[in-house]
Amino acid sequence: MLHADGPLLSIDVGERTATETTIDGVLEAAVGGRAAATRLAHERIPFDADPFGPENRAYLATGPLQQSRMSFTGRMNMTGLSPLTDGLVSTNAGGYLSRNFVGTGISVLELAGQSDELLAVHVTDGESLSSGSEAASRPRVAFEAVPELEGATVPETSAYMAEHHDLGPDNCIAIGPAGENRVRFASVMTFDSRAFGRGGLGAVLGSKNVKCVTFDGDAAPPIEIPNPPEMDVHREAAQSDDLLRRRGTTGSTEFINDNFSLPTRYFSEYGFEHADRIGGAAVEEKKYEKGACSACAYACKLPTRDEETGVETEGPEFETVYAFGSSQGVDDIVDVMRANELCDSLGMDTISAGITVAAYLASEDEFGNADLARELTEQIAYREGIGNTLAEGLDRCHDELDVDNYTVKGLEFAAHDGRVLHGQGLSYAVANRGADHMYAGLMNLEYSGELDPEGTLGKVERLVREENAAAFRDTGIICAFGSSYVTEDRLEALFDADYEDLMEIGAQTVRLERHFNNQRGFDRGDDELPYEIPDLERAIDEYYATRGWTDDGIVPDAALESVVPSAD
Structure with missing residues (x-):
């Protein structure tokens, strides 16, 4: 099966250390992106962690398609413990970061610890650079104190990186004043206007005193992307x-x-x-x-x-x-x-x-x-x-x-209003990250009439399918707008895998998220809405049964035995 390549680069900003770890087993099982980041978070973030504490970790991850020339692949995933929901959250953003991230040769970045001063962290491929007639090597990771950026906006931070390091907003993730001040819904930004938006991971970077991280390199590990369908998708997108x-x-x-x-x-x-x-x-x-x-x-x-x-x-x-x-x-x-x-x-x-x-x-x-x-x-x-x-x-x-x-x-x-689109309302209720339309999109099916907007019963099987598909989409990583172009048969060709195996990776990701949240006290009482829709409790029962969870919305420990290989 096609999967991302490269080590996990773990950076402790408090200790100013960087460690590379081979995670081939994780990538072979989880492909990359959200699935890989969720496995690592489940293993490495303590279940009782404070979202604003040094023990919380933020994961920035790519998938194998970020090394392709295919449309709908200019995205990355970010995962961590949310200060807004107090559970595990994954969010993704577009822009131009992904190719520069891959160029450093890593598959996942982990940010841990807590700095005592505001930092910019610079990640490179660690290869030599030509400087006139001489070759100069550069560090894999460099830490730069940036007190002058305290309170700076995202564009001001990008401008600073451009002036001092010749790196553009396409090389950066950054936080603005909201992240520094730990606003619980602060975003991590890239390319100035593309947001790792939901769940407050910008506040997590703020709690670590990390203003920005830059990526620069040409060491992308070789991955052969099947073509077709790679260029078929690209041509159809253009037309x-x-x-x-x-x-x-x-x-x-x-x-x-x-x-x-x-x-x-x-x-x-x-x-x-x-x-x-x-x-x-x-x-x-x-x-x-x-x-x-x-x-x-x-x-x-x-x-x-x-x-x-x-x-x-x-x-x-x-x-x-x-x-x-x-x-x-x-x-x-x-x-x-x-x-x-x-x-x-x-x-x-x-x-x-x-x-x-x-x-x-x-x-x-x-x-x-x-x-x-x-x-x-x-x-x-x-x-x-x-x-x-x-x-x-x-x-x-x-x-x-x-x-x-x-x-x-x-x-x-x-x-997308769950008071009118009842299947979408059910989706909001059971989604591990809460009222987010990107977790599973039944709304489009209800808008189009493929599903009757009225009622919740009879929609659970499709909801589970959509959740699994969305989780794998964020694993590949593929833009949601590409769903009409990156079809099931094309996914099978791209990843050299049966479509049901890809959906199982999505299902395992949802299961790990839920289990992590269970350990933090989440259960059926959290799967609720602030308004009434028909047969919600019966539909939730059906959802738990379909997922193989208990009547209280708990993932049995036995269900994780085949899901969580430790990082190599």
């Missing part, structure tokens, strides 16, 4: 006329608002009367050039600019339109663009930030006040005033705001 290529995920805004639900004014309404002002057409009008991720011909990104105000950003995508638009009662796409740019610059997940701000607006009857929303967003990043309360996330501050707690496992809801 596609999908609406996603012009409007990104915002292309469905008006359709969802008119036919299903676009949560509005902090979930008090099911539709936004001005959806057309912040939806796909409005975004496309502001788009001024094409944008893509590494090696991808699909080019679905949204570089946008408002000529009148000079506001420029990448996006917003649908989730940001919902979080800073309809949820806040804001009907100007330029205001949503400003919010998107502010979150990217400060390093925050737009969903959690936007919904938490919307909750405050609800508490103060200030819906539609975009100026106040931006002020609150900045206060959150710097933990100033009420921002210090909001920075804890909605689950921890809703009582003080006297609003309903629209979270699952502490994670704020994505836009």
Whole structure:
């Protein structure tokens, strides 16, 4: 089976040490990406770890397809113990980092410990570099104290790396002020505008006093990617006329608002009367050039600019339109663009930030006040005033705001409304990382009519299948937009494996996540929603039975015996 290659590079930022460990057994069993990172996290993060403590670890991992020329592969996975949900979380981001990461010759980076000063960590291939007529070797890992970057935004950090190390934002992961100040939904950013967004891993790097990590090298281990289908996928992506290529995920805004639900004014309404002002057409009008991720011909990104105000950003995508638009009662796409740019610059997940701000607006009857929303967003990043309360996330501050707690496992809801799409509601309830639409996407099946949006029963088998597929997608690693192109038969050809074996890797990953969370006290009581949908408890029973878990949502220890080989 095709799998990533290269060692685990473990960096303890407190001890200023770096250790390479061969993990061939893990990679052979888990391929790479999310599956490999989850196995390592399960083995190496203590079950009772403090998310902000030195014992927590953050894993940045690649898959084998990041060495291909195929579209939909410009992504990476990040895994760690979430300070927002208190459970294991994986998140992935696009951009141009993956090829530079692979160039260092490693498959997984592990960040552990806690530095006593703000650091930039530099990872290279450790090979010699030519300097004039002489060859100079460079260290595998270098630690640089960067007190001058304290409080710097993500673009300011990238500019510093460019000036002092000739490395661009495509070589970096970085945190902004939100990460330094341990905002529980702070993001890790790459390429300035691409976010490892959900779950607060930016705050984990902040707790370790790591401002950024750079990657540079040409030592990618050779991996032979089957072609076809490698270039077939790439050609079809280039020739596609999908609406996603012009409007990104915002292309469905008006359709969802008119036919299903676009949560509005902090979930008090099911539709936004001005959806057309912040939806796909409005975004496309502001788009001024094409944008893509590494090696991808699909080019679905949204570089946008408002000529009148000079506001420029990448996006917003649908989730940001919902979080800073309809949820806040804001009907100007330029205001949503400003919010998107502010979150990217400060390093925050737009969903959690936007919904938490919307909750405050609800508490103060200030819906539609975009100026106040931006002020609150900045206060959150710097933990100033009420921002210090909001920075804890909605689950921890809703009582003080006297609003309903629209979270699952502490994670704020994505836009696809489980009150209307009941299969998606079930997915939110049982997902190991909470109310995240990327964990398993039944919403598209319910939007299209392939599944009836009403009811939860009869959907469990498909939900389990979608969870397993998403876990493997984040293992390969393949963009979610590539699902129509990287089909089951093509996955079999690419990975030289039966499709069911690939789905079993996904299932094992879900099982390990759940087991880790079980050890931290998660059980059936955490698989709940803040609203009622039909037959939820019966569907959860069916879900546990299908997964082979107990009636309390616990993974039996015996179920892990074939899943967890130790790191070599």
